[in-house]
Amino acid sequence: MSQFQAIEFYKTPQPSYRLLPFRFTTLDQDQYVLTNMAGEYLVSARDKLSDLLQHKLSNNDPTYIELRARHFLIDDNSSIAPELLSIKLRTRYDRLAEFTGLHIFVVTLRCEHSCPYCQVSRQSEDKLRYDMSSEIATGAIDLAFRSPSPNIKIEFQGGEPLLNFDLIKFIVLEAKKKNQQRGKNLAFVIATNLALVNDDILKFCRDHSILISTSLDGPKDLHNANRPRPGGNSYEKTVEGVNLVRQMLGRDQVSALMTTTEASLNRVKEIIDEYLAQDFNGIFLRPLSPYGFAIKTKSYRAYNAKRWLDFYKEGLEYIIELNRQNINFMEYYAATVLKKMLTSEDPGYVDLMSPSGIGIGAVVYNYDGSVYASDESRMLAEMGEEKFKLGKVLENSYEQIFTSPNLLDPLEESFAYSAPMCNDCAFEPYCGADPVFHYALYKDYVGRKPESEFCSRNMETFRFLIRKMEGDRFVRQLFTKWANS
Amino acid sequence: MKDSEKEAKSVAVSFDGHVFSLMAVKKAAYRYIDSFSADISIKDEEIRCVLNFTSPRSDESCARLVDDFKKEVLDQELREKLKAETEPVRNLILAHAFSKTGIVSNEPVSGD
Numbered sequence: 001m002s003q004f005q006a007i008e009f010y011k012t013p014q015p016s017y018r019l020l021p022f023r024f025t026t027l028d029q030d031q032y033v034l035t036n037m038a039g040e041y042l043v044s045a046r047d048k049l050s051d052l053l054q055h056k057l058s059n060n061d062p063t064y065i066e067l068r069a070r071h072f073l074i075d076d077n078s079s080i081a082p083e084l085l086s087i088k089l090r091t092r093y094d095r096l097a098e099f100t101g102l103h104i105f106v107v108t109l110r111c112e113h114s115c116p117y118c119q120v121s122r123q124s125e126d127k128l129r130y131d132m133s134s135e136i137a138t139g140a141i142d143l144a145f146r147s148p149s150p151n152i153k154i155e156f157q158g159g160e161p162l163l164n165f166d167l168i169k170f171i172v173l174e175a176k177k178k179n180q181q182r183g184k185n186l187a188f189v190i191a192t193n194l195a196l197v198n199d200d201i202l203k204f205c206r207d208h209s210i211l212i213s214t215s216l217d218g219p220k221d222l223h224n225a226n227r228p229r230p231g232g233n234s235y236e237k238t239v240e241g242v243n244l245v246r247q248m249l250g251r252d253q254v255s256a257l258m259t260t261t262e263a264s265l266n267r268v269k270e271i272i273d274e275y276l277a278q279d280f281n282g283i284f285l286r287p288l289s290p291y292g293f294a295i296k297t298k299s300y301r302a303y304n305a306k307r308w309l310d311f312y313k314e315g316l317e318y319i320i321e322l323n324r325q326n327i328n329f330m331e332y333y334a335a336t337v338l339k340k341m342l343t344s345e346d347p348g349y350v351d352l353m354s355p356s357g358i359g360i361g362a363v364v365y366n367y368d369g370s371v372y373a374s375d376e377s378r379m380l381a382e383m384g385e386e387k388f389k390l391g392k393v394l395e396n397s398y399e400q401i402f403t404s405p406n407l408l409d410p411l412e413e414s415f416a417y418s419a420p421m422c423n424d425c426a427f428e429p430y431c432g433a434d435p436v437f438h439y440a441l442y443k444d445y446v447g448r449k450p451e452s453e454f455c456s457r458n459m460e461t462f463r464f465l466i467r468k469m470e471g472d473r474f475v476r477q478l479f480t481k482w483a484n485s
Numbered sequence: 486m487k488d489s490e491k492e493a494k495s496v497a498v499s500f501d502g503h504v505f506s507l508m509a510v511k512k513a514a515y516r517y518i519d520s521f522s523a524d525i526s527i528k529d530e531e532i533r534c535v536l537n538f539t540s541p542r543s544d545e546s547c548a549r550l551v552d553d554f555k556k557e558v559l560d561q562e563l564r565e566k567l568k569a570e571t572e573p574v575r576n577l578i579l580a581h582a583f584s585k586t587g588i589v590s591n592e593p594v595s596g597d
Contacts, residue, residue, distance in 0.1 A: 020578075021568075021571040021572075024563075049563075050563070053566060053567055082577060087582075421516060424512070448518050450517065450520075451518065
């Protein structure tokens with residue numbers, strides 16, 4: 001027998017650790033993204049992941065410290081982790097209990113534009129046929145105020161909603177009157193192409209704090225080609241309107257949205273430059289939706305997820321470079337995802353919610369009194385598919401509308417926490433269920449995720465954002481700023 | 486390889502049933518549903534998969550997908566292990582997260 005103890009005797013014993021629930025998905029050939037229940041992520045090499053799962057990871061390993069700090073494992077030094085995770089998880093789902101905050105009123109389907117990708121608009125002089133009546137509007141206001149949410153946003157859409165501005169005025173005044181007893185945080189937005197805006201309209205908007213959301217697809221030729229109207233001057237009207245809104249309501253009272261058509265794909269830098277020229281603080285690079293005229297006119301199928309991603313990545317790289325040159329400019333889709341990745345807050349973006357945001361996050365009162373679970377649901381209805389119609393304003397009660405099987409079935413079936421492939425996907429905390437998109441394309445609320453464009457587009461976007469953050473300290477700081485904006 | 490040389494192929498892959506669970510193999514096959522369908526069977530503790538590629542591919546492309554599929558089976562097996570090991574604490578965290586919301590049954594809601 002030896003006179004001395006073996007060397008192992010003198011080594012500090014490895015503390016045992018317990019794993020906390022997390023999911024992992026490949027980032028690239030060698031690395032994995034790990035996310036915990038609260039959505040915090042960590043990038044790890046495959047061998048470290050394997051060691052972790054086999055309880056072989058040394059507590060001296062830098063990865064161990066990070067894993068413990070971000071609640072992927074627990075040991076004697078981190079007993080509070082489950083409680084912290086619970087609090088973060090509760091914060092993330094806080095919005096659910098509030099229920100519907102966004103109430104979209106389609107005050108008319110009429111529009112003087114004839115955009116080939118538009119999902120819903122009609123060119124018609126027949127006011128009675130495509131305008132919402134004051135009776136339906138009153139019923140819809142009553143429904144909106146039944147929502148338990150302390151924040152009620154009423155958004156006016158069309159068609160071109162300014163074609164029925166008298167009804168907008170009626171709804172604003174009625175809602176404000178009703179709110180004197182309810183005391184909710186009431187906000188209004190008009191989604192308009194601004195072609196018909198004038199001083200009288202904007203005076204009313206100023207007096208009632210109504211925000212303006214408009215459409216700007218890019219430089220003049222692109223915008224006018226995408227958005228034809230009599231006179232071929234949509235761009236001029238929009239820019240003129242933006243300036244008028246800023247003069248009368250204030251600089252930050254108008255925002256713009258763009259739609260990506262096939263003609264946009266090679267011009268992302270020009271589009272961003274146009275937004276900069278018009279003095280916007282950011283841009284929302286968004287793909288076409290598979291609904292309405294976008295399908296009929298084959299605009300939707302004009303490009304696939306890969307082409308869209310190339311466009312998106314080029315745009316985001318350009319925006320990052322602008323920021324490197326001290327030009328503050330944001331990409332809003334990335335900012336929405338980053339809020340989910342880097343904070344415990346949920347931004348409440350309907351497409352990226354699970355349970356899905358349909359009905360819960362937003363609801364649509366159509367011009368004819370039909371109630372739909374989301375804006376996309378009414379677009380689908382315009383194609384003859386009423387799968388997401390929840391009822392009628394003047395015929396159904398609040399209870400009947402919000403317990404409709406047309407709402408509850410897709411919510412339950414598409415819940416990503418239990419959908420095949422989503423349930424063990426590391427990106428699930430950042431992603432959404434979007435049953436309307438999947439039903440529109442695959443006639444199924446869930447869809448097969450390996451074949452889903454929604455899945456491939458978002459997975460690659462999440463991977464891209466993480467790669468950029470992991471590889472560049474400046475980007476990490478920039479993205480953290482966006483996430484907390 | 487020329488396009489004319491590409492054709493729809495089938496490849497057989499086996500997994501030791503003592504090492505891998507049937508669920509892990511099924512989940513991995515689901516992930517590749519856009520590339521191949523899988524006939525899965527068990528014989529003598531061996532999980533046998535015949536992967537039928539849905540569109541013509543080169544041998545190289547098929548081999549890469551089979552390789553990825555095998556890695557995915559391993560990942561799925563690890564996920565199963567992780568899920569089983571962390572299930573009690575997962576339930577604890579979820580229960581704690583929603584314990585004051587009134588959503589969980591049998592919980593008195595404040596003000597009731």
